[in-house]
Amino acid sequence: MLQLNKIHHIAIICSDYQKSKTFYTSVLGLTIIQEIYREEDNRTNLIWHLTENM
DSSP states (O other): OOOOSOOOOOOOOOSOHHHHHHIIIIISOOEEEEEEEETTTTEEEEEEEOOTTO
């Protein structure tokens, strides 16, 4: 089986921003370290902090 040492990034496209943000922070316990609104795409990108326990 392949063993990963690090993950650079994961992209997840969601249709409901607020519901997704609540799920990832409240249910999964991830911490947002940066939130970027992209006006040209009318979307927000979130950069998460993953704990070592995940």
